[in-house]
Amino acid sequence: MPDRKCRPDLRQPDHIWRRVPILFRVAFSLRGLRSPRARRRSLHHSRRPRPAFAFIREAPVSDILTLDLPAVDAASVPAFVSRLRAGRFTSPSGAESSFLFDSLSRSRAKKTAVHEVVDSDETILQDMGSSLHVFALEVYFVGENCDTEADAFYASLYERYTPDAPGILNHPRWGDVAVIPFGSPEQNESFTGGGVGIARITVEFRETKSQAFGQGSKLSASGIADATKKIDANALERAQKMVTESKVAYAKFKASIKRKTSIVTGFIDGIKDLITDVREEVDALTADLLSAIDEGATPVVILSQLGQIIQTIAAVPQTTADVVMGYYNMAASMIGEYGDDIANSSTSAERLNLALEYQYMGAMSTVAVALSAVNVSYETRDDVAGVLDDMTDAYALYLAQMAAASASLSNGIATLFVPDHDVGSDLYGAIYNGQALLLDRAFSLASRRTYILRAPSDALTETWTHYGDLSRLDFYCRTNKIVGAEFVEIPAGRELVWYA
Incomplete structure (x- = not known):
């Protein structure tokens, strides 16, 4: 020893x-x-x-x-x-640092507004969503190169960060998160005899979300469908605040939803050439919905079933944009109906129920325009242009009525209804991304060419002249609205179009 x-x-x-x-x-x-x-x-x-x-x-x-x-x-x-x-x-430049840790923490603030009503003991609290996560870390490095490893990590924290060029934190507990360093990172080092050294860095990372929307080439119809489901879930969650326990309140909800159901079923009945399987599925969903209404199901259950019917048709691939136009007309009718209902309601409680109901039905009808639009196989850029206008107009109608609903529940100091931020943001994203996807597709579609017929002709001759064969005969007749006698002889002076 x-x-x-x-x-x-x-x-x-x-x-x-x-x-x-x-x-x-x-x-x-x-x-x-x-x-x-x-x-x-x-x-x-x-x-x-x-x-x-x-x-x-x-x-x-x-x-x-x-x-x-x-x-x-x-x-x-x-x-x-x-x-x-x-x-x-991993920093935006690709610099990667692996670190050790003793403890982990995260926090996330709730965004809540408090409205004090003048000359009243009443206080109105509004849940305005949640902020993004904050990760406070004290990491450290040990070993013979602890100082240089810490220096590299510290330097990477001072690169240029943006929401679209964030750092990626592979958190030991809570997944891979896009983050930006916040505040003042601090580095401390301690060394002892015998070659023992440790370098510590304290840093706060804040979660970030991209501010840019994806390019059309990176978007897809399935992405719009996912956004639709997210809107559905968020708007339904807000609809849970509807108060319909009294017989009078539920009777008014029942009457309102029956009118909206008639708008939806009327639109579906007008769709031509709907696939048999899809029509049978929609008929079954409609029967379940009507049964739920008769049995006195909760508003959330009934709204969810009606929303499912709307989504089912919108997700079906189509060869023409007729369904998109149908959805736009349905959305416009739905929004106008809710506008009348809210204007004619007699109490603030009734208006609040209608506003929450409208937030769901209006959002689902509007996003259905985008969802159906990205499921159409377009032939020309003209078709795409018309659909883009439908999407823009439907979204504008939704926003206008949402603002009117909120104003109807405001006393100038506070409001009983604030449109949900998540629903509005997701709906905007679905419309924006849907339009980006369609614009990207439009570049590969035929562009419009017009000409004046100088002498009498016929559909066969004109199709052969401009397309080189007769495979586009039906397309030529449809795009020029050639019917009846014009198929045999098109008079001189007629303006015609072809696509190249």
Whole structure:
């Protein structure tokens, strides 16, 4: 056994071991079951203790995590260990840093408005959604290159960040998050004798969302369908605030929703050449809806069923834009009907129920215009241009009536109804992205050409002249509205179109 004076006296306050961070000392105490002599020898000769949570740096991106625990059965390792992963941050330039950690935290604020009503004991609280997450981290680096690794991470925090060029935080617990460093990151380093060093960096990351909309080439009809489902869920959640417990209130809701159901079913009945399977599905959904109304189901259940009918037709691929025009007319009728209902309501409670009901039905009718539009196989740019106008007009009508609904519930100081931000934002995104997708498609479609017929001709001759064969005969007749006798002889002076 070595002489006693050769062993470290841990009781001395100035001994190097007293200056090693507590995390390292805990790690040493968890080295497994060894003899006292072996532990003393390890303590005397060790130069690079490992932290309690140590990540294998040579591991691939699969993020292998090791935890120093006593030598016990593997089954007794805490379950949370398997759910942790290595911490990693990638800056906009691609600089990547892997870091260690002791603790993790996150926060997210609720956005709430408080309206104090003058000359009243009443206070109105409004839930205005939630902010994005904030991740406060104190990370550290150890080992012979801890200083340079910390410097690289610190430098990466001061690159140029934007919502569309964020950093990516591979959080040990809460997924991959687009973030921007916030505040004043701080770097601290401590070194002790024997080559032990640790570099700590404290930084606050704030979650960010892209401010740009995707290019048309990156969009798809399925993306618009996903946005529609999100609008459906958010607007239904807000509709839960409807108060219809009294017989009078429920009777008014029932009368209102029956009128809106008639608008939807009238539109569906007017669709020509609807696939048999789809029509049967819609008929079944309509029967379920009418049964729910008769049985006195909750407003949320009834609204959800009516919204499902609207989405079912909109998602069906079409060869013409007739369904899009039908959805626009349906949305315009729906919005106008709610405008009349709100204007004619007698109490603020009734207007509030109608506003919440309209927020759902108006949003679903409007987004259906976009969803149906991206499921059409267009032939010409003219067709796309008309649909773009329908989408813009439907959205404008929705916004105007939403503003009117809010104004009808305002006393000049506070309002009982504020249009939901998430519903409005998602609806705007669906319209915007739908139009971007259609514009992208339009570049590959035929553009319009017009000419004046100088001498009498016929449809066969004109089709052959401009398209080189007769495969586009039906298309030529449709785009020029050639019917009846004009198929045999088109008079001179007629303005005609063809597409190239």
